[in-house]
Amino acid sequence: xxxxIYEDISLILRRARMSFLVVGVALLLLVLYLWKMQILDxxxxxEMSEANRIREVILPPQRGLIKDRRGKVLATNIAAFQxxxxxxxxxxxxxxYLQITELLEMDAEVIRERVEKYRSFPVFHPIIIKDNLDxxxxxxxxxxxxxxxxxIVQAKPKRSYPNATFAAHVLGYLxxxxxxxxxxxxxxxxxxGDLVGRTGIEREYDSELVGASGRDLExxxxxxxxxxxxxxxxxVDGVDIQLTLDSRLQAxxxxxxxxxxxxxxxxxxxxxxxxxxxxxxTFDPNKFINRFTPEEWMDLINxxxxxxxxxxxxxxxxxxxxxxxxxxxxxxxxxxxTEHTSYYCSGSIRIYNHPFHCxxxxxxxxxxxxxxxxxxxxxxxxxxxxxxxxETIAEYARKLGLGELTSIDLxxxxxxxxxxxxxxxxxxxxxxxxxxxxxxxxxxxxxxxxPLQIATMTATLANxxxxxxxxxxxxxxxxxxxxxxxxIGVSSANIEKVIQGMWMxxxxxxxxxxxxxxxxxxxxxxxSTQLVSRKTAEKLGESRRETKTHSWFTGFAPRTDSxxxxxxxxxxxxxxxxxxxxxxxxxxxxxxxxxxHD
Amino acid sequence: MIDRTLLRHIDWILVxxxxxxxxxxxxxxxxxxxxxxxxxxxxxxxxxxxSLIALFLFLSIDYHHLLALSxxxxxxxxxxxxxxxxxxxxxxxxxxxxxxxxxxxxxSEITKIAVIxxxxxxxxxxxxxxxxxxxxxxxxxxVLLPAALVTMQPDLGTALSYMPIxxxxxxxxxxxxxxxxxxxxxxxxxxxxxxxxxxxxxxxQRITTLLYPDQDPLGSGYQIMQSKIAVGSGGLFGKGFKxxxxxxxxxxxxxxxxxxxxxxxxxVGFTGIILVLGAxxxxxxxxxxxxxxxxxxxxxxxxxxxxxxITSQAFINILMTVGLFxxxxxxxxxxxxxxxxxxxxxxxxxxxxxxxxxxxxxx
Numbered sequence: 001x002x003x004x005i006y007e008d009i010s011l012i013l014r015r016a017r018m019s020f021l022v023v024g025v026a027l028l029l030l031v032l033y034l035w036k037m038q039i040l041d042x043x044x045x046x047e048m049s050e051a052n053r054i055r056e057v058i059l060p061p062q063r064g065l066i067k068d069r070r071g072k073v074l075a076t077n078i079a080a081f082q083x084x085x086x087x088x089x090x091x092x093x094x095x096x097y098l099q100i101t102e103l104l105e106m107d108a109e110v111i112r113e114r115v116e117k118y119r120s121f122p123v124f125h126p127i128i129i130k131d132n133l134d135x136x137x138x139x140x141x142x143x144x145x146x147x148x149x150x151x152i153v154q155a156k157p158k159r160s161y162p163n164a165t166f167a168a169h170v171l172g173y174l175x176x177x178x179x180x181x182x183x184x185x186x187x188x189x190x191x192x193g194d195l196v197g198r199t200g201i202e203r204e205y206d207s208e209l210v211g212a213s214g215r216d217l218e219x220x221x222x223x224x225x226x227x228x229x230x231x232x233x234x235x236v237d238g239v240d241i242q243l244t245l246d247s248r249l250q251a252x253x254x255x256x257x258x259x260x261x262x263x264x265x266x267x268x269x270x271x272x273x274x275x276x277x278x279x280x281x282t283f284d285p286n287k288f289i290n291r292f293t294p295e296e297w298m299d300l301i302n303x304x305x306x307x308x309x310x311x312x313x314x315x316x317x318x319x320x321x322x323x324x325x326x327x328x329x330x331x332x333x334x335x336x337x338t339e340h341t342s343y344y345c346s347g348s349i350r351i352y353n354h355p356f357h358c359x360x361x362x363x364x365x366x367x368x369x370x371x372x373x374x375x376x377x378x379x380x381x382x383x384x385x386x387x388x389x390x391e392t393i394a395e396y397a398r399k400l401g402l403g404e405l406t407s408i409d410l411x412x413x414x415x416x417x418x419x420x421x422x423x424x425x426x427x428x429x430x431x432x433x434x435x436x437x438x439x440x441x442x443x444x445x446x447x448x449x450x451p452l453q454i455a456t457m458t459a460t461l462a463n464x465x466x467x468x469x470x471x472x473x474x475x476x477x478x479x480x481x482x483x484x485x486x487x488i489g490v491s492s493a494n495i496e497k498v499i500q501g502m503w504m505x506x507x508x509x510x511x512x513x514x515x516x517x518x519x520x521x522x523x524x525x526x527x528s529t530q531l532v533s534r535k536t537a538e539k540l541g542e543s544r545r546e547t548k549t550h551s552w553f554t555g556f557a558p559r560t561d562s563x564x565x566x567x568x569x570x571x572x573x574x575x576x577x578x579x580x581x582x583x584x585x586x587x588x589x590x591x592x593x594x595x596x597h598d
Numbered sequence: 599m600i601d602r603t604l605l606r607h608i609d610w611i612l613v614x615x616x617x618x619x620x621x622x623x624x625x626x627x628x629x630x631x632x633x634x635x636x637x638x639x640x641x642x643x644x645x646x647x648x649s650l651i652a653l654f655l656f657l658s659i660d661y662h663h664l665l666a667l668s669x670x671x672x673x674x675x676x677x678x679x680x681x682x683x684x685x686x687x688x689x690x691x692x693x694x695x696x697x698x699x700x701x702x703x704x705x706s707e708i709t710k711i712a713v714i715x716x717x718x719x720x721x722x723x724x725x726x727x728x729x730x731x732x733x734x735x736x737x738x739x740x741v742l743l744p745a746a747l748v749t750m751q752p753d754l755g756t757a758l759s760y761m762p763i764x765x766x767x768x769x770x771x772x773x774x775x776x777x778x779x780x781x782x783x784x785x786x787x788x789x790x791x792x793x794x795x796x797x798x799x800x801x802x803q804r805i806t807t808l809l810y811p812d813q814d815p816l817g818s819g820y821q822i823m824q825s826k827i828a829v830g831s832g833g834l835f836g837k838g839f840k841x842x843x844x845x846x847x848x849x850x851x852x853x854x855x856x857x858x859x860x861x862x863x864x865x866v867g868f869t870g871i872i873l874v875l876g877a878x879x880x881x882x883x884x885x886x887x888x889x890x891x892x893x894x895x896x897x898x899x900x901x902x903x904x905x906x907x908i909t910s911q912a913f914i915n916i917l918m919t920v921g922l923f924x925x926x927x928x929x930x931x932x933x934x935x936x937x938x939x940x941x942x943x944x945x946x947x948x949x950x951x952x953x954x955x956x957x958x959x960x961x
Contacts, residue, residue: 009895011727012770016902019769020886023909027879030916031872037830037920038868045830 056125057218060156061211064238066171066201068247069273069474073162075171075202075285080158081133083141083151084126085115090150100151103140104130126152132290159195159289165282167250169310170243170410170472172200173285195289200310201241201472202285204409211238242474244273252590253278256583262551262570263311265455266587269562272459272468274408276587277452279311313406313413316448317569320527321376321511321576322552323397323443325461325498328369330396331384332494339497342368345379352435356382359528373501374510376526378442385441390432393440394420399488400457401467402449408470417448443527455567458554461499462523462562464492499523503559514581515555517588524555524566524584526576548572553580557588564591607955608657609888615881616653616932616947620646620940622874623858623933629840630861631854631935638854638935645937649944656948660956664949665722665896668715672740675712678705679747686751704938706748706756711945713760714903716740717767722896728772731780737767754797755927762910766903821857826921829863836867854935856927859919874933881932882909888950897953904946908932 037045066075083104090096093115101108111129118127133141133153141153159174174195177187187196187206197206214235219227246266253264257280266276283300292300300307309315331337347363349356358364358378364371372380385393397403403418417423419440421432439445452470460467467486502523505512512524528549551573556565566584573579624646628639664671678696682705686696696703717740724733741764748757768777793802831837853861862874885905892898908931915930917923929936931943 009892009898011772012895012898012902013890015770015772016886016889016898019766019902019906020883023882023886026913027875030913031875033920033922034829034863034868034871037826038832038863038871039834041830042833045827046833048827049831 057216058126058154059214059216059233059235061213061235062157062237063159063211064205064209065240066209067240067242068245068250069243069275070246071242072247074167074243074245074247075159075161077157078160080131080156081138082128082154082156083130083133083137084128084154085111086126086150086152087115088150096148096150099148100129103144103148103151104137106130126154128154132158161285164284164286166247166254167245167278168200168282168285169279169312170200170245170277171285172202172204172410173198173283173288174202175288198288199308199412200410201243203411205241205473209238209241212236243472244268244275244474245277245472246275246594248594249276249587249590250278252276252587254280254282256586257570260570260573261305261311262568262573263315263451264569264583264587265312265451265565265567266591267455267459267470267565267567269459269462269468269556269565272456272470273474274470274472275564275591277310277312277472279309279315281305281307283307310410310412311451311569313408313410313450313452315450315569316414316416317451317550317552318445318447318529319402319443319449319454320529320550320552321378321443322454322525322527322554323440323447324373324376324381325457325502325525326397326400326402327381327384327388327393327441328373328498328501329400329490329494330388330392332369332497333396333490334388334392336384336387337369339369339500342366343372343380343383345377347379349379349382351382351386351438354435356438369497370501370504373498373525374504374508376505376511381441382438385437386434388437390420390437390440393437394418396490397447399490400460401488402447402453402457404453406450406452406456406470408452409472413452414450416450416453417446419446444530451567451569454552454554455565458556458565458567460488461495461502462556462565464495465490499559501525502555506555511577512553512555512581514577515553515584515588517557517585517592520588520592521558521560522555522585522588523557523559523562524553524581526581527552527554528574528576531572548574549576551579552576553584555584555588557591563595564588566591604955607958609884609951609954612881612884612888612947612951612954613653615877615884616944617646617650618877619881619932622877623930623935625839626858626861626865626933627854627935629865630858632840641937642935642940645940648937649941652941653944653948653951656945657952657955659952661897661900661949661952664715664952665719668712668719671712672716675705675709676744676747679709679744681705683747683750704756704936706744706751706753707938707942708945709744709748710760710763710907710942711949713741713744713763714900714907714946714949717763717903718896718899721767721771721899722894724771724895726772728774729768729777731777733771734768734777734780737771738764741767753927758926759907759911759914759928763903763907765910766906767899770899770902821925822921825857825860825919828860829920832864832867832871834868836863836865836870839865856915856925856929856934857919858934859916859930862933863919878912878932882912885909885947885950888954891954891957893953893957897957900953901950904950907946908943 062077065073065077067073083100085096085100087093097108097111097115100106100111106129114129115127118125130137138153141148141151161168161171175198177190177194177196181187181196182190187194190196190210197203197209202209212235214233215231216229216233217231218229249266253266253276257264257278260280262280264276264278265274267274281303287296332339344366345358345360345364347358347361356378359376364375364377364379367375367377367380369380371377394403397418403416405413405415407413419436424430424432436445440447456467456470459470465488467488502512502525503521504510505526506515506522506524507513512526515522515524528551530549549572551570552568553576554565554567556562566587568580568583568587570579570583620642624639624642627642631638682696696705717737720737720740729737741760745757745760748760768781773781863871866874882905885901885908889898889901889905892901911928911931914923914926914928915934918925918928929939931939
């Protein structure tokens with residue numbers, strides 16, 4: 001037998017009993033205290049509970065401003081008023097709905113639906129039933145305060161884009177958060193009725209811009225008159241954001257694009273700062289705040305030219321002759337040619353028993369590499385492509401950032417497509433045909449790029465093989481400058497030879513001569529991407545817009561110690577030299593002016 | 599396996615009182631949270647079911663085996679407390695929860711059971727009339743180690759609720775005059791050091807608030823004030839079930855958890871409180887009576903520590919709601935909403951039943 005019942009535990013039992021006695025006495029004292037509170041002081045506490053009625057006032061934060069690099073405000077907030085219902089104050093909600101219906105000329109169903117959505121909130125929580133009240137409505141509600149204590153007016157800052165469509169694709173727009181996003185917690189703790197950044201900077205930096213709301217708990221008398229504030233949680237305003245955009249370049253880009261479909265990217269080649277990023281057609285982000293009429297909304301989303309799409313990073317285009325820069329570099333790097341290697345162009349050539357044409361039917365004659373770039377001669381690059389093969393071409397395209405995201409600080413960017421054998425097998429379940437390589441050699445075929453990728457590639461060339469990270473947040477600079485630019489593993493001597501061709505193309509009466517700016521030393525190249533075959537085009541005739549090519553230009557300046565890259569695409573703009581190059585010239589010229597001015 | 603004769607000796611009255619008090623709790627949890635999403639009353643019912651099953655499963659193991667294993671339980675609990683500091687989720691400012699797919703658990707609650715078992719095991723061999731210095735330090739260490747980990751979460755309230763276990767142990771083991779003086783001195787030093795170096799500002803504020811509630815009507819003074827108004831305005835018969843229109847109470851973030859007593863006070867008044875406290879007193883009385891029914895020293899310690907733990911937590915909570923104790927975040931055992939706390943209390947009572955049902959058994 002272990003310890004057993006024979007163990008003497010009487011002493012500790014006595015101690016336990018004593019302790020319980022203390023508990024009993026303490027309980028008695030507690031009951032006495034409760035008697036004092038609930039019976040003797042009842043009247044005092046009862047009055048306090050009756051007199052105190054609490055009203056909650058939400059104090060919304062100011063969303064952070066968005067400014068351009070020089071501090072010009074692109075997105076701000078203006079005062080707006082909302083009507084809200086406080087259920088606690090209503091004697092009968094159904095009656096309230098009917099009365100509010102008359103006062104604000106709203107459908108009672110709409111009000112009920114809104115209030116129902118927030119049923120689980122505390123009854124003193126104001127539920128917004130109408131946004132953007134006009135002065136008359138505010139006056140109506142305020143003057144009948146005594147009759148309708150359940151209906152209140154709240155001031156709330158409203159997002160506003162003072163320049164309407166200006167830089168709309170960069171700034172993005174706000175929309176009410178969806179129930180699904182609330183469930184998944186995509187936007188942290190935000191709830192019904194809150195606006196969240198849907199695209200652009202508003203989306204990318206939403207968590208910085210949004211801030212946090214505060215609230216006041218106010219004691220009001222039974223008449224509804226304010227007595228005192230018992231709790232104040234101060235709202236925390238969102239952080240202001242300064243962009244790398246230069247409004248003057250952006251304005252110029254938008255002015256030139258007006259009425260066309262296309263995109264422009266202007267980038268500082270030294271650090272990847274995006275100075276202008278325009279896409280047309282465009283939209284007015286203010287419309288998302290003030291609510292669309294159903295017709296306006298249908299117009300916008302059914303518009304065949306997709307104004308909401310940011311073509312600069314989501315537009316997928318064949319690069320056309322711009323791709324010849326990649327071809328030239330690949331051929332030099334693999335020692336297939338030197339800059340002196342020359343081919344003969346007669347206007348067309350038969351490869352694999354199939355005729356391939358030069359854009360210049362008369363033929364360019366005998367020429368070396370810089371001349372071929374200057375003339376944008378197809379025949380020269382067909383020959384390179386045939387010898388390089390698709391895998392080598394794809395390798396160099398990727399080295400220059402094609403087929404991959406640029407990782408700019410905007411969500412929704414597309415990666416484009418650099419085709420190779422593996423892709424063809426995976427996606428199309430077919431072998432790669434040698435003839436396709438010939439098409440890719442002049443930037444046609446399945447190859448797809450975004451204007452932003454082309455601008456980034458141009459900056460890489462301008463830096464003689466050092467890639468810079470394109471970005472829009474000015475602050476990013478400090479962080480990015482630490483890692484500075486990264487080499488892509490291509491010899492700068494070979495890039496120099498390609499640049500020689502680009503320089504001649506602009507300055508020695510080449511295909512991009514329309515981009516020439518005196519004193520700027522612009523280097524560039526053009527592209528014109530066929531959308532239909534030459535034969536089909538002849539069949540369709542001149543009238544159809546599909547017969548016109550997309551018009552590309554990309555280039556940088558100055559040739560040495562380059563500062564700026566400009567990429568332009570105009571859809572159905574015709575020849576690159578005729579349409580895109582003059583647009584770029586205007587932007588180079590403005591940049592030069594601003595440089596001298598600042 | 600449980601012997602049939604053992605089943606006959608289960609204290610069914612104690613089980614009944616336990617259930618009665620939990621169901622009273624569910625009623626007021628419903629009253630104070632039915633308009634919130636979350637179905638707290640249903641969740642509490644679910645937890646009562648789970649805890650009841652746990653209680654009976656726990657009974658099947660002889661408490662002597664539990665005592666023998668107690669160092670391992672204690673070790674696991676310490677690991678959990680360290681784990682929660684590293685991997686835990688933050689709920690209202692403290693890292694004290696493990697978030698599981700359907701619910702969260704709070705290891706600091708369940709640790710109390712381990713502490714009680716270790717202490718009972720330690721003192722089961724203790725035969726002298728008063729505690730020596732070394733033994734005092736040992737028992738203090740057993741309690742203070744997990745309490746320190748809980749303080750780091752930081753959850754000072756729960757850490758403080760460990761202290762009554764230590765106090766109860768010392769009361770039972772016997773305190774000589776020298777030990778009393780020593781404890782007072784250590785408490786004083788800890789108090790001064792703690793106030794100046796360890797307490798966070800909001801914690802200090804809760805204490806000053808208690809002394810001068812008018813100075814802080816916005817923060818915790820506001821909570822205390824509203825809780826007092828709720829209890830006081832309940833009067834003799836209360837405002838009626840679900841009719842506690844003390845709308846201010848809606849601002850108490852913990853009205854169905856830590857402040858459930860205020861809701862009771864407001865809705866059923868002094869009469870109702872007497873009934874509710876009456877039921878509670880019967881439970882405590884039964885627990886303290888169980889001490890007498892233990893066959894050995896370890897059993898006495900187990901029963902007494904459990905009884906004292908539940909009693910002290912109830913007192914601290916109620917004193918907090920009527921404004922006589924700082925807002926410390928200690929729930930009212932059995933009545934407040936919360937699965938971890940409920941399960942812990944059921945397991946604690948299970949220990950008492952365990953001791954009682956095995957009082958006739960010879961081993």
